[in-house]
Amino acid sequence: MAAIEFVNVTQAFEKNVIIKDLNLKIEDGKFTVLVGPSGCGKTTLLRMIAGLDRQTAGSVLIGGEDVTDIAPGQRGVAMVFQNYALYPTMTVRENIEFGLKNNKVSKEERNRLVESISETVGLSPYLNRKPSALSGGQRQRVALARAMVKKPSVFLMDEPLSNLDAKLRAQMRIELIELHKKLGTTFVYVTHDQVEAMSMADTIVLMNQGRIQQEAAPEDIYRQPNNLFAAQFIGVPPMNVGDLGMDGVKFGFRPEGAVLTAERTDSHFGVRGRIVTREMLGSETIYQVKTKQHAFMIKCTEDQFTVDQEVFLGVDASKIFFFRQDEHRIAQDDVRHAAYMAALRGQQHE
Amino acid sequence: MQLQKEGKKQSGGGPELSIDSVTRTGSKPKIASVRKTWSMFWKAVVLMGFIFPFLWMISTSLQTFEETMKFPPTWIPASLQWSNFVEAMSSGPFLTYFKNSVIVTTSIILIQLAVMIPAAYAFAQYKFFGNKILFGMVLLAFMIPGQVTFIPVYLMLADAGMIKSLWPQILPFMSNAFGIFLLRQYFMQIPQEIVESARLDNASEFKIIWKIMIPMSMPAISTVALFSFVSHWNDYFWPLVMTDSEAVRPLTMGIAMLRETEGISNWHIIMAGNVVLVVPILIVYLFASRQIVKAFVYSGIK
Numbered sequence: 001m002a003a004i005e006f007v008n009v010t011q012a013f014e015k016n017v018i019i020k021d022l023n024l025k026i027e028d029g030k031f032t033v034l035v036g037p038s039g040c041g042k043t044t045l046l047r048m049i050a051g052l053d054r055q056t057a058g059s060v061l062i063g064g065e066d067v068t069d070i071a072p073g074q075r076g077v078a079m080v081f082q083n084y085a086l087y088p089t090m091t092v093r094e095n096i097e098f099g100l101k102n103n104k105v106s107k108e109e110r111n112r113l114v115e116s117i118s119e120t121v122g123l124s125p126y127l128n129r130k131p132s133a134l135s136g137g138q139r140q141r142v143a144l145a146r147a148m149v150k151k152p153s154v155f156l157m158d159e160p161l162s163n164l165d166a167k168l169r170a171q172m173r174i175e176l177i178e179l180h181k182k183l184g185t186t187f188v189y190v191t192h193d194q195v196e197a198m199s200m201a202d203t204i205v206l207m208n209q210g211r212i213q214q215e216a217a218p219e220d221i222y223r224q225p226n227n228l229f230a231a232q233f234i235g236v237p238p239m240n241v242g243d244l245g246m247d248g249v250k251f252g253f254r255p256e257g258a259v260l261t262a263e264r265t266d267s268h269f270g271v272r273g274r275i276v277t278r279e280m281l282g283s284e285t286i287y288q289v290k291t292k293q294h295a296f297m298i299k300c301t302e303d304q305f306t307v308d309q310e311v312f313l314g315v316d317a318s319k320i321f322f323f324r325q326d327e328h329r330i331a332q333d334d335v336r337h338a339a340y341m342a343a344l345r346g347q348q349h350e
Numbered sequence: 351m352q353l354q355k356e357g358k359k360q361s362g363g364g365p366e367l368s369i370d371s372v373t374r375t376g377s378k379p380k381i382a383s384v385r386k387t388w389s390m391f392w393k394a395v396v397l398m399g400f401i402f403p404f405l406w407m408i409s410t411s412l413q414t415f416e417e418t419m420k421f422p423p424t425w426i427p428a429s430l431q432w433s434n435f436v437e438a439m440s441s442g443p444f445l446t447y448f449k450n451s452v453i454v455t456t457s458i459i460l461i462q463l464a465v466m467i468p469a470a471y472a473f474a475q476y477k478f479f480g481n482k483i484l485f486g487m488v489l490l491a492f493m494i495p496g497q498v499t500f501i502p503v504y505l506m507l508a509d510a511g512m513i514k515s516l517w518p519q520i521l522p523f524m525s526n527a528f529g530i531f532l533l534r535q536y537f538m539q540i541p542q543e544i545v546e547s548a549r550l551d552n553a554s555e556f557k558i559i560w561k562i563m564i565p566m567s568m569p570a571i572s573t574v575a576l577f578s579f580v581s582h583w584n585d586y587f588w589p590l591v592m593t594d595s596e597a598v599r600p601l602t603m604g605i606a607m608l609r610e611t612e613g614i615s616n617w618h619i620i621m622a623g624n625v626v627l628v629v630p631i632l633i634v635y636l637f638a639s640r641q642i643v644k645a646f647v648y649s650g651i652k
Contacts, residue, residue, distance in 0.1 A: 073552025099551035
């Protein structure tokens with residue numbers, strides 16, 4: 001087990017600066033998910049931990065030790081790749097024990113470890129098969145077994161579930177959470193899928209354009225987003241945002257934070273609109289409501305409205321967020337907060 | 351009523367249409383089968399063009415002298431003259447020639463693989479100073495024919511006192527520019543994650559080449575080795591220039607000399623010698639082609 005630390009890390013490929021002066025501490029034994037849109041630098045961070053790319057400046061510490069000059073194979077990390085990266089000419093057994101052989105583990109010990117790991121991940125019947133004869137889920141398990149067998153202090157995973165179908169992905173998510181609980185090792189998981197991040201992480205590190213936007217527990221990042229990017233990246237559908245028309249400030253509320261009614265109500269923010277689309281998802285329904293100025297996505301647990309119906313949309317004061325012109329969230333104790341609340345109230349039922 | 355009639359008329363038109371469509375669809379397979387026959391015919395013509403000299407060689411190698419002189423020519427000998435092979439092989443030191451050919455070709459292939467694979471791996475995997483210029487030079491070497499370099503190479507090897515040995519036939523071919531080029535392209539197609547995975551598994555660069563790259567690149571390696579084998583086994587020009595004694599001459603020169611030792615008209619003996627020259631290539635080809643097929647199975651998974 002080991003904590004990971006980035007100290008003033010910069011990464012540039014030729015003239016293209018991906019990450020600039022980044023500082024981050026990934027806690028020991030935690031399931032940390034690096035999430036963000038494509039090209040935000042999350043995989044770059046992971047590859048620096050693995051030692052596959054060397055940072056342009058700054059240092060990377062694993063367990064308090066600067067690993068800049070340590071080869072990937074000697075950092076005590078294991079990595080699961082998006083496309084699994086299994087060795088196609090080797091059998092499942094050879095794939096799993098390749099790392100052990102390189103680390104000069106004795107044959108008896110190797111056999112014992114391979115047997116026990118393959119038992120854990122349910123691969124025992126397939127040990128003598130080549131990866132080409134396995135399904136996607138089984139290949140994923142081989143990749144996991146290959147990482148686990150080395151007993152690394154850090155597990156790195158680069159979008160390991162994105163090649164699986166939706167059902168298997170959900171199942172593997174649960175298995176990964178259980179695996180993390182069982183091993184208690186530091187997990188660093190990269191994904192662009194915020195649902196994966198929310199469901200598995202102890203801590204989410206949200207990134208955009210090489211910068212950390214927010215580093216917090218899933219519930220905190222959802223309820224107290226630092227900025228507009230965090231508010232709109234986390235959550236499906238994303239937070240609804242509208243112009244307040246004052247100081248360039250924007251207001252926002254979550255799709256489930258609004259209530260739709262056929263009659264006017266006395267909500268803090270209330271507006272009339274028309275239902276444009278309706279997505280019935282089973283336990284909930286998502287409506288797109290078009291108002292005079294905006295289009296809002298509203299999540300309801302009851303399916304009461306039809307397309308083209310006129311509705312009233314109401315949001316309580318406690319569900320409303322404000323963002324400054326520079327996109328940072330305005331805290332409730334900010335002096336201007338009350339003024340913005342009043343301004344929003346003034347826009348009632350436009 | 352009129353409507354009904356019209357309706358009947360329309361429905362009566364139905365079967366007509368369907369008969370028409372049947373004949374149309376019936377003509378399609380006919381065209382397809384004519385096309386197929388035509389293509390088979392041309393394939394057979396091309397195949398005959400390639401296989402005719404080969405069959406002619408085998409047939410002649412098993413005929414008597416009289417049969418080879420007959421007109422119209424004999425295709426199937428009255429009795430198989432295996433003695434032609436014995437006669438061809440005993441007309442000179444053929445065992446030595448054969449041994450020389452085997453040593454030279456095998457050495458060239460082994461040395462080439464030992465040089466080519468790491469070179470191609472370096473060009474494919476590493477970004478180092480002068481990478482592109484060096485690779486450009488490799489490609490340049492690929493374009494220079496042996497006929498341009500043989501005099502300086504001969505003088506150099508003669509100065510080194512190597513002409514009486516097999517080295518002049520081996521040393522100039524230690525590297526194979528075409529092979530480096532082909533393997534580099536192949537190595538570049540191997541997913542980078544597999545190599546990175548091996549690095550994380552604490553594998554040395556040598557082990558990555560030996561355990562990952564080579565097994566995954568068997569189609570390319572087999573192809574390069576096969577091309578190299580065929581070109582060096584059949585090489586006549588280079589040993590003709592580089593050798594001056596029987597002890598170091600390869601099989602191709604021995605076969606060429608059959609015309610002098612056996613006389614120009616003894617085609618049955620010359621052809622028997624040629625069969626001996628060709629058989630190892632066929633054996634190697636059979637082995638290599640099986641490897642290529644086997645290795646292609648691996649490249650299906652990513």
